[in-house]
Amino acid sequence: MLNIKRWWQSLGFGIQSKTDFAFLKDVIKEQHPYYAYEYLRQQFPNASQQQTHQAQLIFRIINHLRPSDVVTLGTPSKLILAHINAASKGEGKPLIYIEGEAKLPHSHGYSAIIINNINNTNANAWKQVLCTNAVTYDAKTIGIAIFYPNRTPEHYKI
Numbered sequence: 001m002l003n004i005k006r007w008w009q010s011l012g013f014g015i016q017s018k019t020d021f022a023f024l025k026d027v028i029k030e031q032h033p034y035y036a037y038e039y040l041r042q043q044f045p046n047a048s049q050q051q052t053h054q055a056q057l058i059f060r061i062i063n064h065l066r067p068s069d070v071v072t073l074g075t076p077s078k079l080i081l082a083h084i085n086a087a088s089k090g091e092g093k094p095l096i097y098i099e100g101e102a103k104l105p106h107s108h109g110y111s112a113i114i115i116n117n118i119n120n121t122n123a124n125a126w127k128q129v130l131c132t133n134a135v136t137y138d139a140k141t142i143g144i145a146i147f148y149p150n151r152t153p154e155h156y157k158i
Contacts, residue, residue, distance in 0.1 A: 020135055020154060023146070027064045028139060028158060034059065036086040044079050051079055054142065058097065058114060059083040061144060066090025067111050074100035076116075104128050111147060118143040130155060 015021045037056065041047075047055070058080060062070060068091055070084050076099040084097065093111040098104070104113075104125040113134075118126035119141065126143045130136060134145040138157045 015156060017135075017154065019148070020156065023064070024137070024156070024158065027060045028057065028137060028144075030060055034063065036083075040079075040082055040086060043082060047079050051077070054116075055079050055083040057139070057142065059087045061112070061114060062087035062089075062095060065092060065095060065111050065146070067092045067095035069094040071096045071110075073098045073102035073105070080116075098122060098125060113143075113145045115143040115145075117141060 015024060034056070036059065040055070040059075041052070044052070062084060066088060068089060070087075070089075071094055072081070072084070073096060076084070076097065080097075080099065095111050096105060096113045098113065098115045100117075101121050102125070113129060115122045115126050115129065118138065122143075126138075129143060129145045132145065132147075133151070133153050134147050135151060135154045136146075136156065137144040138155070
């Protein structure tokens with residue numbers, strides 16, 4: 001039953017907020033190539049399709065939110081770091097990317113938190129994020145929490 005609900009929400013059904021629906025369709029489920037994909041693919045020719053897909057998702061999230069900085073906790077792979085550095089930065093609040101076991105910082109002052117491996121090594125950190133006032137997206141292995149001012153929390157499994 002959970003897989004049916006996840007599939008249903010991954011298509012955008014059940015998501016009432018226009019902002020949340022747009023984030024799902026334009027960032028998480030985006031299929032069109034971005035300006036840096038080919039260059040990064042050439043830099044990491046031996047990366048698996050799953051690793052590349054995950055790095056591209058992180059790239060799209062950063063590109064969409066345009067944080068002023070990305071704080072990495074843990075030790076991300078060179079592939080992930082290259083995608084983080086290639087994404088456009090802006091004037092927004094900093095974003096946190098957590099790889100491996102790391103202590104979850106206080107969420108105030110950050111625009112978003114991206115947590116890798118939410119089902120194993122970072123399950124506790126993800127559970128803490130779910131208790132915050134954030135819009136969260138559970139994308140099976142990656143958890144995305146976006147902090148909007150004056151929004152009620154929403155939790156989507158996609």
